[in-house]
Structure formats: structure tokens, C-alpha cells
Amino acid sequence: MSTIDTEQTTDNTDSGAPIRRLAAWDTDSLCNLAAEFETPLYVIDAQRVRENCARLLDAFPAATIRYAIKAHSGQAVLKVIRDAGIDVECASAGEVKAALAAGFNGNRIQYTAVNPPARDLDAIINWWQENKQLTITVGAADTVERLQERGFDGRLCIRVNPNVGAGHHEKVTTGANAKFGIPYERVSELATQWATEFDLVGIHAHAGSGISGEDLSSHEELVRRMGTLARTITECAGSLEFVDVGGGFGVPYRANDPPLDIHTVAERTRDALGTVDATLAIEPGRYVVADAGVLLTRVNTIKSARETTVVGVDAGMTTLLRPAMYDAYHEIENISASPTTDSMPVTIAGPICESSDIFAEGRSISAPTRGDIIAIGTAGAYGYEMASTYNARPRPAEVIYDDNTAKVARRRETRDELDVLETSSDEHSVSLSSVVSHSHSSVAPESTMSSSSTGDTPPGGESQ
Template identity: 60%
Template sequence: MSGERAPTAENPPVRRLADWSPERLRELADDHGTPLYVFDLDRARQNYRRMAEAFPEADVYYAAKANTARPVLQALADEGAGVECASAGELARALDAGVDGSHVHYTAVNPPDRDLDVAVRLAEEHPGVTITVGAEDTLDRLADRGYDGRICVRVNPGVGAGHHEKVTTGADAKFGVPYERAADLAESAAGAFEVVGIHAHAGSGISGEDLSAHRDLVGRMGELARDVEGRGIDLEFVDVGGGFGVPYSPDEDPLDLEAVAEATREALGETEATLAVEPGRYLVADAGVLLTSANTVKETPSGVVVGVGAGMTTLARPAIYDAHHEIRNVAPGADERPSREVTVAGPVCESGDSLGDHWLPDPQRGDLLAVGNAGAYGYEMASQYNSRPRPASVVSDGDDARLARRRETIADVTAVEPEVDR
């Protein structure tokens, strides 16, 4: 499933915020308003090609939770990517986007009954879908629904890594079957299901500092694969997850993907199964920016606060993870102004509603600000908290741009509420 196309001549390992055209961003903001997510499909294609080039003999599954916009799913699938889905909704969206069932993994954690109902139905309608299970209970629940198809066993390898403790999954008991029981579970499940793979995931946002943890996880999965194969089970794949990090700050170096790939192959060792990886953030983060307009510039004793239309309901990562996203003032002539340190704050009535402190050209009301690396977990984590409608999203493909998600209205927020006579 991995692509055979080599990277294009100009395919740098990271796209910085300064590489986006201010003129083009202003044009899109004028056409669609703000806050606005902008996504470059060609950049996502480039990122996939680089991943496929680094892992030429592996299957690459895009972790859809990073960005489920239909054009994104379709563009990556057209390049050769499979899709890894963490919920029934993502599974439905991948299949609705035309991804073949044989290229889709459903990897839910403690799935609710209604999700399993949907997954079993869709697996029947789309042969080849693989359902990943992380608990013996889930096998029982699948059997109760008459499912006897393809399964993958998710393993807790006892090894975790990532950019924040809240996304370090590999050592969290919530995720997967304990390592020492995984082979036995796979063997017992083989009598009722088609056991096709084993899976583990260290965490999200793994950088060079975490490579030793990633290597340990892959090594343990290689040992487990050989144990399972020794029990007469022909595994199709060993999935070592994704979590490949991207640089959110301009002084961070991009991930040495070739080194990661080499370390992964060496750690896995000999197995008849195909290696599978699940990049999400790596494929889409630097393909997206968030545009927002300054509506208030306030001098305070502690500094300048720039109020913008995008807050924690638009981009949740800074509030949840203390995540840094670079910001650039792309208003005409902004680069000619003197810079100063300012706090960029959203419209939600919480002190945590901030996009952080940044050095920006002296801000003015009406300035257009671009927030970098917003292609992953940006729109996906947006909410209607404070009854705020979610923003619009556009995708750019070459010279063309089209609406991927329209801007919500207050009527959209209240549409799910039944009318009650008073």
C-alpha cells in the first residue's frame, strides 16, 4: 500500500509558517472570513511521499483523527495511504470518502456499543476492514454481534513517549492488552476470528529525544510477532503506530525520518509480517494554517494583549497541552513595523484561552494573523463551547481553493435541540 512515487524535487522535511504566501492568505480570508482553517493538499501529498520513501517496504496508514476533512482523506488515499480510524465516525468517513475497506483499520479504545454496531455493519459492507481490539471483552462483544472477520490485537508494550503526558499512550493501562498476555490472546482468538496483525503505539508527537522509546517498542513488537507466528498464526502486519513529531517552534529541527525508519527496521528484526506505520500529525500539521483577525489591541500594565476571533474553541491545543503554535502577522506592511512581545488571547471567558506570548509587528486592530502547524488536531478538536459556531475550512490544491467545511451559524449550534412548547 505504500506509495511508489519518489519525493518531488522540492520537498523539504518541514514547511515553516514563513513559507506561506501572505498575499494568498489575505485573499482567502477576504473570500471566506475568519477564523478560517486553510489546508494545502499538495503539501500533505509531499509529506506522504517522504514517508513512503523512508519506509519503502511498509504499509502507511494515515491516522485520520489528525484531520478528517474529506478532501484530505481522498488526497492521501489517492497517493496510496491506508486510513487508521479511532472511532466509528472516522471509519464511516473514510469509507464514504471512497477508501477501499482493505486499506482501513478501525482502532478504537473501549468502543461504545453503538460504535461496535456500526463497525461490524461497515465491515460486512466493506470486506477487508480490520477491527483492532485492545481488550478480551471486545472480542466477546464482537462475537456477540456475529462478527468473525479480520482482527488485530492491540498490545500495551509498557513503553511510552510523546510531547505531553496526556498523549503518552504506550505505557498507559487504558490502551491495549498487557504485553505478557497478548500472544495467548491472539492464539485463542484465532479459533473464532481471522487474526491478521498486532498493534502498539508509543504516543503522539515523538521527536528525536524519544527515539530510544520508539526503538524499544518496535523491538518488543518484533519479539511478539515471532512468538505469535511460532504458534501457527500467519500475521499480515505488525503495526508500530505513528506519533512522528513535527517542529512547532522555528528553532526546532525537523525529525530525521530516515534515521527513524532505519531504527524501526533494525529493531523489528526478522518476521514474515509487513511493517505498518500510522502517521497522522506528520502528514498534515504543516499543511495547514489558521487565520484569525485582531479585534482588540489593549495596553495593560503587564503588556499588550491582542484579542482575536480564534480561541480555545477554535484551536484547543494551547489550552489543553500548553502547545506552542508560531504566529505571523500577515497584514500588508506589517513586516515594516517594529516588533514587540504581545499576548494573543481569544474571546472565551477563561484565562486559559490564549494562543500564547509572541514577538509580532506592532499590532493594529484588523490585522490578519496566521497560526502555523494547524493542519493536525486543529479543526478536529474545535468545539461549540460558549455556544460558539465552529469556523470554516478551505482546501487549496494548486491554484484552486474550495470550501471543505462551511462556517457554522448559531442555528447550527441549536439545531440538535428539540423544540418545546412553552
């Protein structure tokens, strides 16, 4: 825990605003945090997370709100969200484990299975035995069969593919992607069958991620179809507890882009759903944490190239993948420079041996010198979560500050820790003939390992 004074880390006039721009962060405090905890460093503001949760609760007062953990799964953040009164949606067994560890009860957890590996289902069923109110969302009839084989007969939600998608990039547009959900036209029949075998509690669909005002018509069409489907299922299979229309509510990454009017989104969502005998549910992720985080990185190289000046920094695509993965834009500032420093166009590049390891090209920032701190804004969502150890580079540290105190939420990974999974050549070996024989088998058996044998020990338990 640091004794750094973070009282002025945020501009109090920005408190409660629908979006926090990079300029609203106090640069002196951020530079102090970089000096104290080194770089690359993620910084998360707990109070901003609370403000975003409060805004959602105000806009959707009668809805069930589930935070999509994949945006940021850190324990410190999850506990803030838990205390704010928002539930969670989990896309993996690991995220369910994180939710349980953060103190969410089973009735506040929804697990959305997307082609779930056997070891995920084994772990989920193990936790369900102790948390019978946990809801499992399925996107394939095959997954239902696999759950039945494991003895599941609990709370079931059906993920629907409504053939309507939206989002900031084709790689995050899910509503019309065949990978996600059961085709809309098949759901009523399956719901009628599964209502006799499970506690059928809801239907779910998700258009995509980063939905802006321009995409709201697609979101509305998805919600409209889900309302129609809910009314049909109620007639043929009985009432539902909720209709979940996903999240994906976008935030403006560019300084001049307008923020999403979440109250307008809420009103249009309710109107599109129509009258249903069920509670509306939503699953925001990015909206809750994106503007609550920044990434700090230090300049280590300045190189004059043929057509640009390359500014090398110690963060890279292994630290923040979004620019390389989605061509995503993030605000960037040289926060070490004085207000009178002239600006210049530069290319900001990381240390990874890939041409895609670029944060910005032709971006105008205050002229940097070696050792300056560069701040990358709106980095609280899908930042640390998508970090990797490619090029054998340890993952960064993350600090969270709250009540004028900054503390390490996730410590910096070390180079030595990158080797912990390495084994000696004779530690685990099998004969080549047995491997070949097994690979020729037509269907590989599903895992029947307990959660403890897969490392998925429920929080509070001990490995056997």
C-alpha cells in the same frame, strides 16, 4: 470556489522540504483568503499533503502506511491521501464512515476500538458485512466478546500495551497507559485462542503522539518488543500479516527546532523490529497534515494591561485547542504588517470566557492594529478536529487549495445551526419512575439498534 490567485501561496523553494515553516507561506495570498472567506479560517494546502505522503512512502517503501484520521478527517484531505496510495486508521465509527465516504475500500481501513460504545460496534459490524476485508483492532478481551456477540469472525488485530510510552505531552503518551491495549505478557496466550476463532492478522502498539528525535529510543524499544512478540505468536498461533508499530512521528512547531529525519526513523524502526514473517505497518497522522495547514484570525481588540499588551483575536480555544490543552507552541505572525513594522511582545488571546484561552504570552510579533490578520502555523493536525461550540460559538470554515484554486472544504457553522439539536419539552419524554427503575438495573443492555437508527448510514445508502 474562489478565483483568488493562489499561485504564490507557497514558496516553491520550500517544496519537498522536510518541514514547512510559517515564513514559507505567501502572506498576500493568505490575507486574500481571509478577506474572501472571513475569519477564523483554516487553510490547507493539498500539495503539501501529497509531499508529506510521498516522503513517507519513500522512507518506508516496504511498509503498509495507514494515515491516522483523527489528525484531520476532512473529506478533501482524505481523498488526497487516498490517491497518494496511503491507507487509513480509524479511532471511531465516525472516522470509518468518513473513510468509506472518501472512497477507501474495506481492505484499506483499520478500525482501532478503544472502549467502543455499543452504537459504534453496531455500525462497524454493519459496514463490515459489506466490507469483509476491514480490520478491527481490539485492546481488551471484553471487546472481543462483544464483537462475537454481534457475529464478527473476520480480520482481527490485537492492540498491545508494551509498557513503553513517548510523546510531546503526558496527555498523548499512550504506550504505557493502562487505557490502551492488552498487557504485553497476556497477548501470546490470547492470540493462540483467537487465532482459532478469527482471522488473526496482526498486532499493534503505539507509543504516543508528537515523537521527536529525543524520543526515538523509546520508540525503538517499543518496536523491539513488538518484534519479539510477533516471533513468539508466529510459533504458537501461526503467521501474522503485519506488525503495526503505530505512528506519532513529530513535527517541529518552533521555528528553530530541527525536523524529524524520517529516513533515519525508518531505518532504526526496521532494525529494532528485526526479522519477522510479517509486513511492518505504521500509522502517521500529524506528520502528514500538520505543516499543510495554517489558521488565520483577525485582531479585534488591543488593550494595554499592567504587564503586557493583550491582542484579542476572533479565534479561540474553541477554534484551536492545542495551546490550552497541551501548552502547545505554534508559530505566530502578524501577516498584515509591513516588513518595516517594529516588533513588540504581546499576549494573544481569544474571545472565550476562560483564562486558558491564550495562544501565546510574551510573544514578539509585528506591532498589530485592529483588523490585522494573524497567522498561526503548523495548524493542519488536531486543529479543526478538536474545535468545539463552547460558549455557543460556531466552528470555523476551512478552505483547501490545489492547482491554484481555493475552495471551501468545510463551510462556517452558523449560530442558528447550534440550536438544531434542541427539542421541545414534550417531544420526547418518559416517566420518572421508569427512568429510576432502569437506573437500578445491574447491567444495562448493549445497543441492538441498526446503524441507520443511530445515524450511521453507510455512504451511498439511505436512512430507513
